[in-house]
Amino acid sequence: MEVRYTDVDYLVFSDAASLVASGKSPYQRSTYRYSPLLAFLLVPNSIIHPSWGKFLFSASDLLVGLFIHTILELRKVPENLCTCALMVWLFNPFTFSIGTRGNCEPIVCAMILWIIICLMNGKVLQAAFWYGLVVHFRIYPIIYSIPIILVLDPHCFLYGLKPALSSWVGQGNSTQSIPSTAVPESCGIWIALTSMFTRARIMFGLISGAVFFAFTGLFFYLYRWEFLHEALLYHLTRTDPRHNFSIYFYHIYLHYEHEFSVVERLISFLPQFLVQLVLIVCFAQDLPFCFFAQTVAFVAFNKVITAQYFVWFFCLLPLILPWSNMKLKWTGLSCILLWMGTQTHWLMWGYLLEFKGKNVFLELWIASILFLAANTFVLIKIIRYHTYSSLFQRLEFSSSDNDLKEGKKSN
Amino acid sequence: MPPSTVSYHMESWQHVQVHICRILGIQLIFLVGFGFCMSSSFVSCEVGGCTSNVGSTNQSLNIPPYFEKHITKSYFDKYDSLLDSDFLDFISHELFPGSCELLLDNLNLVLRLSVQQRSLIGDGSHRHLSSSFRFNIQSELIAELPIHFCEAIIIEKLPYGIFADPFELQHLLQRGVFMGAAVFGDTNLELPSVHSNRSLVEVHMDVDLNTFSRHKDGLEINIDLPLHIRYPPLEESGYSNIELGAPDLFMRCSIEAKSHNQSCLLMLKDNGVALGNGPVVWRVPSGIKAHARAVSIVTFISAILSTLSIVLTSVYYSSTKLCKNLKQS
Numbered sequence: 001m002e003v004r005y006t007d008v009d010y011l012v013f014s015d016a017a018s019l020v021a022s023g024k025s026p027y028q029r030s031t032y033r034y035s036p037l038l039a040f041l042l043v044p045n046s047i048i049h050p051s052w053g054k055f056l057f058s059a060s061d062l063l064v065g066l067f068i069h070t071i072l073e074l075r076k077v078p079e080n081l082c083t084c085a086l087m088v089w090l091f092n093p094f095t096f097s098i099g100t101r102g103n104c105e106p107i108v109c110a111m112i113l114w115i116i117i118c119l120m121n122g123k124v125l126q127a128a129f130w131y132g133l134v135v136h137f138r139i140y141p142i143i144y145s146i147p148i149i150l151v152l153d154p155h156c157f158l159y160g161l162k163p164a165l166s167s168w169v170g171q172g173n174s175t176q177s178i179p180s181t182a183v184p185e186s187c188g189i190w191i192a193l194t195s196m197f198t199r200a201r202i203m204f205g206l207i208s209g210a211v212f213f214a215f216t217g218l219f220f221y222l223y224r225w226e227f228l229h230e231a232l233l234y235h236l237t238r239t240d241p242r243h244n245f246s247i248y249f250y251h252i253y254l255h256y257e258h259e260f261s262v263v264e265r266l267i268s269f270l271p272q273f274l275v276q277l278v279l280i281v282c283f284a285q286d287l288p289f290c291f292f293a294q295t296v297a298f299v300a301f302n303k304v305i306t307a308q309y310f311v312w313f314f315c316l317l318p319l320i321l322p323w324s325n326m327k328l329k330w331t332g333l334s335c336i337l338l339w340m341g342t343q344t345h346w347l348m349w350g351y352l353l354e355f356k357g358k359n360v361f362l363e364l365w366i367a368s369i370l371f372l373a374a375n376t377f378v379l380i381k382i383i384r385y386h387t388y389s390s391l392f393q394r395l396e397f398s399s400s401d402n403d404l405k406e407g408k409k410s411n
Numbered sequence: 412m413p414p415s416t417v418s419y420h421m422e423s424w425q426h427v428q429v430h431i432c433r434i435l436g437i438q439l440i441f442l443v444g445f446g447f448c449m450s451s452s453f454v455s456c457e458v459g460g461c462t463s464n465v466g467s468t469n470q471s472l473n474i475p476p477y478f479e480k481h482i483t484k485s486y487f488d489k490y491d492s493l494l495d496s497d498f499l500d501f502i503s504h505e506l507f508p509g510s511c512e513l514l515l516d517n518l519n520l521v522l523r524l525s526v527q528q529r530s531l532i533g534d535g536s537h538r539h540l541s542s543s544f545r546f547n548i549q550s551e552l553i554a555e556l557p558i559h560f561c562e563a564i565i566i567e568k569l570p571y572g573i574f575a576d577p578f579e580l581q582h583l584l585q586r587g588v589f590m591g592a593a594v595f596g597d598t599n600l601e602l603p604s605v606h607s608n609r610s611l612v613e614v615h616m617d618v619d620l621n622t623f624s625r626h627k628d629g630l631e632i633n634i635d636l637p638l639h640i641r642y643p644p645l646e647e648s649g650y651s652n653i654e655l656g657a658p659d660l661f662m663r664c665s666i667e668a669k670s671h672n673q674s675c676l677l678m679l680k681d682n683g684v685a686l687g688n689g690p691v692v693w694r695v696p697s698g699i700k701a702h703a704r705a706v707s708i709v710t711f712i713s714a715i716l717s718t719l720s721i722v723l724t725s726v727y728y729s730s731t732k733l734c735k736n737l738k739q740s
Contacts (some may be wrong), residue, residue, distance in 0.1 A: 015578055029578070030600055241603055241642055251710045253642060254703040257605050267711065271718040278722045282729035297721060301714065355535040359649040359696035365706060369713050376717040380724045388732040 009308075010102025013053060017042035027226040033234050035137050036219050036227065038104055057099040060106035065090045067113035068318045071288070074120050076167040077322045085318035094307070095314050103308045108138045109315035116288065116319075119151070120391070122162035128204045132211025139235045140312065143276055143294050145208075150284040152200040156392035159199040164393040168322055243350055243364055245305035245343075247372050250365035252303070272301040285390040288319035293379060300375040326385035335378045342367070342374040481593045482661065482676065483566060483613050493568060493596050493609040495656075502659065502678065527657070529691050536640045540567070540691065544660060546630040561619070562590060563632050564661040564676075567612040569596075572604040572641045572653050573693065575612045579637055588635075591615030603642035612636060618662070643697040655691040 016026035016039040026032050026039035044052040065086055072082045089095055099106045111134040118127035131148070134141045157163045219227045239260070241253035248268060275297045283290040295313040299305055326332050346367040352358045486493075486501045528543040542565070569575065577594040584592055596610030616632055643651035662677045 011578065011582075015581075030598060240601070242601070247710050247713055250698070250702070251707050253603070253698050254645065254700070254706055256603055256642075257644070268714075271714040275718055275721050278725050282725045293725075300717070353535075353696060355537070357535040357694065357696060359699075361649075361696065361698055362702060362706075365710075369709070372713060372717055376720050379721060383721075383724050383728050386728075388729070 007101040014045045018046045021046045060110045061099040063110045081322045085321045105311040128207035132208035136215040147284040147290045154198045240304045287391040292316040323387045342371040540636045542634045544632045561664040563616045565614045566659040645700040646697040651695045651697045653693045
């Protein structure tokens with residue numbers, strides 16, 4: 001068969017797991033660029049059955065569905081909307097094929113959603129633990145660090161208390177009157193700066209950092225520089241000249257004989273950095289939406305894009321759908337068809353290049369430009385039709401007795 | 412349903428969820444610890460030399476233990492990269508022990524390479540190199556030789572830009588396609604040709620000379636080797652032609668001597684027999700240097716335009732929503 005169903009990555013995980021099972025380093029397996037935790041999880045591939053990993057990833061896929069339902073239920077989304085949003089994940093052919101093909105992304109998605117649930121329940125320490133672990137497991141969730149810190153706003157979130165969540169109140173209506181990132185008029189700069197360092201924020205930063213460094217330190221002790229290079233540094237400096245959905249692949253291939261200068265690297269990083277910064281500043285308080293928009297932009301502007309990365313934002317899409325005014329006919333359909341159409345267009349040229357040996361590098365690169373345009377269009381539409389809704393309600397202090405009261409809804 | 416009942420069900424469901432997650436967390440820790448403690452051997456595979464299942468194969472075919480060694484492994488202990496001239500020296504001076512001369516002279520009379528056929532099967536970046544070798548055997552002589560066991564060893568010296576996946580070969584080993592297989596040299600699967608070195612594949616195939624000597628057509632060895640292409644250097648024409656040279660063929664036999672058994676290695680020469688269908692050439696698409704400037708400019712303009720679109724949209728709609736919310740409050 002020309003194109004196998006099982007992902008090549010699954011064979012890599014399995015080989016690494018069998019190396020671990022025989023007491024060796026998983027990094028003896030060429031192209032294994034993940035945390036050793038993944039190899040440990042797949043050791044039963046060698047003992048029980050080679051499909052153990054696929055069952056694990058598929059179970060994580062279902063767990064993501066459970067967490068989506070939990071999050072929407074906590075925000076009092078009506079049951080019918082919950083079900084529709086859930087179906088977007090569970091019946092999405094991209095997502096269920098990723099797990100069954102043997103890709104580990106559903107585990108990462110489950111951890112991200114669990115972090116959101118922990119924050120919604122006021123469990124900062126738990127959220128911090130899982131956040132440190134997920135960043136160790138897969139570097140990309142580091143982009144969520146600033147929004148999480150910002151959402152732990154002292155006006156909305158007090159350490160040790162369950163925060164008040166803003167509920168779904170129907171499309172078109174926002175539940176937060178004033179963004180809590182606004183600085184009170186009477187505060188000076190020093191007070192504003194010091195008020196940023198709340199107990200919740202400090203604890204989250206310390207615990208997540210400690211967990212990340214603990215796991216990293218442990219595996220560095222076991223596997224030394226090979227682990228550090230393959231599991232961490234490789235992802236930070238990765239430039240892959242082989243064809244992928246990124247607009248940069250052909251540029252990298254055409255210039256691969258020469259080392260890229262620092263200026264060239266900075267220029268290619270600038271779009272990513274700017275978009276992430278603006279999305280965080282604009283949408284941090286609406287945490288699920290901020291996560292979603294950041295992830296779409298991160299994937300679209302990355303130097304390497306493979307199909308498994310799409311799962312990173314597909315798991316967040318159901319969390320924002322109840323707050324979207326976009327109608328399926330015809331805006332929604334046009335977004336879906338445009339995104340899938342440009343992707344299929346790219347896959348066609350990719351197939352001709354890789355499996356038929358035709359020189360279609362230029363056509364493939366143009367297809368990747370069109371795919372970036374489609375991603376941009378879809379993201380703009382989603383932003384345009386989204387009803388901004390802060391995750392947490394603003395807390396109000398009573399001047400007479402210092403009791404905390406829930407913030408009033410803006411309706 | 413009264414609110415208190417709804418609240419009770421929700422709290423119970425939350426407790427169940429927390430319980431499930433605690434179980435998952437404990438299982439995760441257990442698996443991590445289990446992974447640490449595992450010490451049983453299942454597959455032994457060194458990068459650059461997959462020798463998986465040689466042990467089990469040895470037991471089933473009574474292969475002598477001194478047969479396990481790959482004959483070309485020591486080349487890369489001595490040399491950093493694969494060069495044809497260095498490899499010829501290696502074959503001439505390091506592979507043939509003197510004690511086998513009598514046997515080797517006899518074997519040379521017995522085996523004659525008659526036909527070689529090689530072709531690339533498939534399209535694109537992933538193909539199979541199909542090789543077929545036929546030997547004429549003088550059956551009346553073969554029975555007189557004190558041969559215990561023989562194997563054919565095929566050495567493919569891959570050119571720049573073509574590589575074999577050692578882990579793919581390992582899976583073929585596990586399925587019994589080969590008796591032994593190993594890749595030496597540059598086994599990095601991801602680098603383009605510009606930054607990679609050559610590699611070498613050594614394949615071992617079981618040969619029972621006594622069985623084959625009863626066949627009129629002689630001994631035939633067929634090998635189907637999966638190969639892959641690296642991104643080639645840039646070409647003006649848009650294609651790169653990579654030629655695959657002829658393999659080196661060896662026969663290694665175990666002979667019964669007075670004091671102990673030993674292995675003898677014979678290099679099978681083509682005796683001037685040309686390849687049945689000409690040299691094998693792999694035509695690979697490559698990037699075109701003339702595209703470089705335009706591609707870079709358009710790539711960065713596209714990135715900038717997308718960035719500006721998203722930034723302006725985000726700023727506009729978040730400030731619009733903020734104004735709307737302020738009015739509502």
